[in-house]
Amino acid sequence: MKRIYLDYNATTPVRPEVLEALLPYYRDQFGNPSSVHWAGRQVSGAVEKAREQVAALLNCSPAEIVFLSCGTEADNMSLKGTVDALGEKGNHIITTAVEHPAVLETCRYLEKTGCKVTYLPVDSDGRLDLADLEKAITAQTVLISVMWANNETGNIYPIEQIGAIAKARGIRFHTDAVQAVGKLEIDVQKANIDLLALSGHKLGAPKGVGVLYVRRGTRLTPFMHGGHQERNRRAGTHNVAGIVGLGKACELAMAERESTCARVKELRDRLEQGIFARIPQVKLNGHPGERLPNTLNVSFAWIEGESLLLNLDMKGIAASSGSACTSGSLEPSHVLGAMCVEVTLAHSSTRFSLGPDTTAEDIDYVLEVLPPIVQRLRDMSPLYNCGKVDACETCDTVKKL
Amino acid sequence: MYSEKVMDHFSNPRNVGEIENPDGVGEVGNASCGDIMKIFLKVDNNVITDVKFKTFGCGAAIATSSMVTEMAIGKTIEEALQLSNQAVAEALDGLPAQKMHCSNLAADALHEAIKNYRATHP
Numbered sequence: 001m002k003r004i005y006l007d008y009n010a011t012t013p014v015r016p017e018v019l020e021a022l023l024p025y026y027r028d029q030f031g032n033p034s035s036v037h038w039a040g041r042q043v044s045g046a047v048e049k050a051r052e053q054v055a056a057l058l059n060c061s062p063a064e065i066v067f068l069s070c071g072t073e074a075d076n077m078s079l080k081g082t083v084d085a086l087g088e089k090g091n092h093i094i095t096t097a098v099e100h101p102a103v104l105e106t107c108r109y110l111e112k113t114g115c116k117v118t119y120l121p122v123d124s125d126g127r128l129d130l131a132d133l134e135k136a137i138t139a140q141t142v143l144i145s146v147m148w149a150n151n152e153t154g155n156i157y158p159i160e161q162i163g164a165i166a167k168a169r170g171i172r173f174h175t176d177a178v179q180a181v182g183k184l185e186i187d188v189q190k191a192n193i194d195l196l197a198l199s200g201h202k203l204g205a206p207k208g209v210g211v212l213y214v215r216r217g218t219r220l221t222p223f224m225h226g227g228h229q230e231r232n233r234r235a236g237t238h239n240v241a242g243i244v245g246l247g248k249a250c251e252l253a254m255a256e257r258e259s260t261c262a263r264v265k266e267l268r269d270r271l272e273q274g275i276f277a278r279i280p281q282v283k284l285n286g287h288p289g290e291r292l293p294n295t296l297n298v299s300f301a302w303i304e305g306e307s308l309l310l311n312l313d314m315k316g317i318a319a320s321s322g323s324a325c326t327s328g329s330l331e332p333s334h335v336l337g338a339m340c341v342e343v344t345l346a347h348s349s350t351r352f353s354l355g356p357d358t359t360a361e362d363i364d365y366v367l368e369v370l371p372p373i374v375q376r377l378r379d380m381s382p383l384y385n386c387g388k389v390d391a392c393e394t395c396d397t398v399k400k401l
Numbered sequence: 402m403y404s405e406k407v408m409d410h411f412s413n414p415r416n417v418g419e420i421e422n423p424d425g426v427g428e429v430g431n432a433s434c435g436d437i438m439k440i441f442l443k444v445d446n447n448v449i450t451d452v453k454f455k456t457f458g459c460g461a462a463i464a465t466s467s468m469v470t471e472m473a474i475g476k477t478i479e480e481a482l483q484l485s486n487q488a489v490a491e492a493l494d495g496l497p498a499q500k501m502h503c504s505n506l507a508a509d510a511l512h513e514a515i516k517n518y519r520a521t522h523p
Contacts, residue, residue, distance in 0.1 A: 304435055306459035307411070314412060323435055323459070332435065344457070347435040380417050380463065382428065382439040382455035 002316045004362045008202075008294060008355035009151050009179060010320055014245065015204035017252060022206070022245035033238050034229060043240050050247025057250040058196065058213055059187040066212045066233045067243050068224075071178040072102040074197030074212035075145075077223035077234075078174040079106045082143045082195070083115055084221035086172070090140030096120045096128060097338035098155075099147050102197075103176055104334070107145075116140070125287040126155040126339045133165060143172050148180035152322055152335040152351060153286030154295025156184065163192030172218070178202055182253040183261060183292050194218050200242060204356075205249040209242030260356050265293035267363050268354050272296050274367040279374055281401050285322075285336055285349055294354040297322070299345040301401060302384040303377040308350055311373040317366055322349035344383065404494035407464040414463055416470035418453045424522065427513025429506045436462045436503060438510040440469070444518055449473050449481055452511070461496050461504035465489050469507035478515055484508045 005013075025046065031039030033047045051062040058065075068074055083091065095107055097119045107117045118136040120128055133144070144166050149156045159175055166173035174195035177186060182203030188196055195218065200209040214220055214233065226235030275298060276282055285297040300308065305321030312319055322333030323346075331337070332346035341349070352366070378384040403411070425442040436458035443451035452470040456463050469489050473481045486508045490496045496505060 302457065304458050304462070307463055310408075310411060310460045344432040344435075347432070380414065380455060381457040382437055383432075383457050 002365060004317045004365060006352040006354060006358065006362070006366070007318045007320050008358075009154075009351065009353035011201045011207065012204050012355055013357070014201075014206050015249060015252065018204055018206075018245045018248045021248040022241040025241040025244050029240075033240060034227065046244050047238055047240060050243045050250075053247035053251045053254075054198075054211055057181070057186060057254050058198075059189050060213055061216065063231070064213055064216055066214055066230045067238060067246075068210050068212055068230075068234050069208060069236075069239070070210040071100075071176065071197050071199030071202075072210075073223065074199075074210050075100070075102040075174075075176055076106050077212055077220070078195040078197060079103065079110060079143065079145065081220040081223060082172055082174070083110055083113075085219040086142040090138075090142045092116045092118070092138055092140040093143045093145060094118045094120065094133065094136045094141060095145040096122065096147070096157075098122055098126060098150055098153075098335045099145070100151055100176055100178065103145055103147070120146075122338050124339055124341075126150065126153050126285075126335070127287055127290070128157060130158065130161060130165065133162065137165075137169055137171065141169075141171050143174060145174040145176070148175050148177040148186075149184065149292050150286070150335060151179045152333055152349075153297045153339075154179070154292035154353075155286050156180070156290045156292060159193070160191045166194075167192045179292060182249070182257060183294060185257075188213055188215070195220075200246040200249065203249050203253055205246040206242050209239050209246050211246065256356075261293045264354050264356065264358065267358055267360060268294055268296055268352075270360065271352060271354070271363045271366065272298075274363070275370065278367060278371045283341070283345055283401050285339065285341060295351065296353075297349055297351045299341065299348040300350065300374050300378075301345060301348060302381045303374060304347050305350055307377055308348075308373065311377070312366075312370070315369045315373075317369070320351045320353075322351065323347045402497050403460055403464075404496075406492075406494045407460065407496065410464035410467040410493065411460045414454075414467035416451075416453045416467065416474075417455070419455060420451060420453050423514075425514040425516075425518025427510050427515070427517055429510045429513055430458070430462075432457075434503055435459065436506060438462065438466050438506055440466075440507075440510040440514040442473075442511075442514045442518055444478065444522070447477050449476055449478070452514075454507075454510070459500070459504050461500040462506070464493055465496075465505055465507035466510070468492050469511050473511055478518070481511060481515060484511060 031043040033044035055062040196213040201207040281301040305323030336346040420441040423441040430436040454466040456466040
């Protein structure tokens with residue numbers, strides 16, 4: 001059976017060049033980079049080289065790069081570390097209703113400890129109104145945290161404009177750029193970013209390594225206490241192989257991002273146009289234009305997302321859904337909820353996220369097998385052709401698609 | 402995550418569809434939780450002779466709907482009322498824990514259809 005992976009926003013395979021670069025650091029060059037002897041020295045150079053590779057991609061100084069375990073750790077450290085370090089200034093955080101749980105759940109935790117958090121709303125396309133942001137700022141505001149791009153819809157947020165607002169008001173600015181790095185141009189200077197989170201496994205590096213960019217001079221309480229690694233910013237022995245791999249992945253992203261993204265966008269558009277041409281009553285979730293080049297999130301009215309994913313899986317296609325059944329809770333996606341997507345359509349949402357290895361044949365195969373699957377599930381659904389079109393709220397919503 | 406039996410009933414669901422002029426119809430669940438099951442009954446001489454279903458929901462919702470139709474056909478009304486959600490899940494060799502409370506409603510839908518049958522056939 002064909003195997004087609006269209007879930008690159010969940011994770012990516014380690015790139016061959018990255019694997020080749022990192023493998024020696026498991027066995028031949030096994031030293032601890034904090035050691036003074038030959039074994040440590042060999043390895044500390046590799047960690048510093050990776051730091052330069054990451055810094056080049058973000059347009060910052062290598063000294064501003066902190067290696068840690070994952071994007072979630074970087075987000076946790078940014079939020080908790082800021083609240084702890086700036087406690088005397090205030091206790092108010094401004095974020096959005098569509099953040100990744102790594103930010104949202106950290107905010108919920110901080111609320112329990114006495115912080116105030118403003119969750120900015122979004123419109124039906126998932127866009128922020130920056131006037132809402134300006135209005136939410138108070139004398140107590142210590143941090144603005146807005147994701148660069150949304151993992152579910154692919155929506156891109158106006159990070160440069162938000163950075164300018166934060167700078168003008170003297171407020172620290174954090175962005176979760178986990179989905180953006182490798183897909184968009186990232187310049188922390190231009191966008192006036194103080195803290196930026198990225199994750200290795202979203203751009204062809206292995207799982208278990210991430211980065212927090214910390215602008216020079218930013219007071220931030222460490223999240224991990226222990227040894228003196230990372231200039232006392234992050235204790236714990238370095239994940240050397242992971243760090244080397246992440247450095248290589250950043251170098252590749254720097255060289256290839258534009259051409260890869262242009263190709264991926266063409267395929268994503270082919271998938272999007274193909275779906276809308278072949279299947280009626282489909283809703284695009286997210287903004288048509290201001291969106292990552294690789295992401296397509298659509299709701300197929302009348303059917304539930306998990307049952308669609310299982311059917312696609314049986315055909316070898318890996319995708320993802322915002323249905324409650326795949327989130328482990330009873331609620332469908334909080335992102336689609338914030339966009340006021342009608343609830344059955346939220347349960348129907350399906351995300352295809354493409355990557356550098358996606359081919360036109362993959363997309364054509366999906367377009368061939370998807371329509372009959374959707375029709376079969378619709379024929380099984382009590383909502384489809386339910387016969388009470390005028391009295392039914394769902395039908396009313398779907399009619400407008 | 403799902404047993405082979407669940408996947409079998411999910412990929413080849415039994416008794417999908419509607420019955421014209423059914424003797425009873427039952428619907429449970431709601432759109433907000435992501436599962437809606439509708440069961441149609443044909444009853445002859447107090448025995449369930451045909452059952453069909455339509456379901457909006459996840460793999461577990463579709464598989465339990467399919468299984469309950471197989472289990473109910475041929476049973477008397479009283480026997481069918483003894484069928485529990487738990488028994489349906491067991492007949493499928495179990496369901497993942499998080500599905501037990503949300504998507505395991507097929508016996509409830511069957512009972513609703515029987516209630517409707519009794520109300521319309523006094």
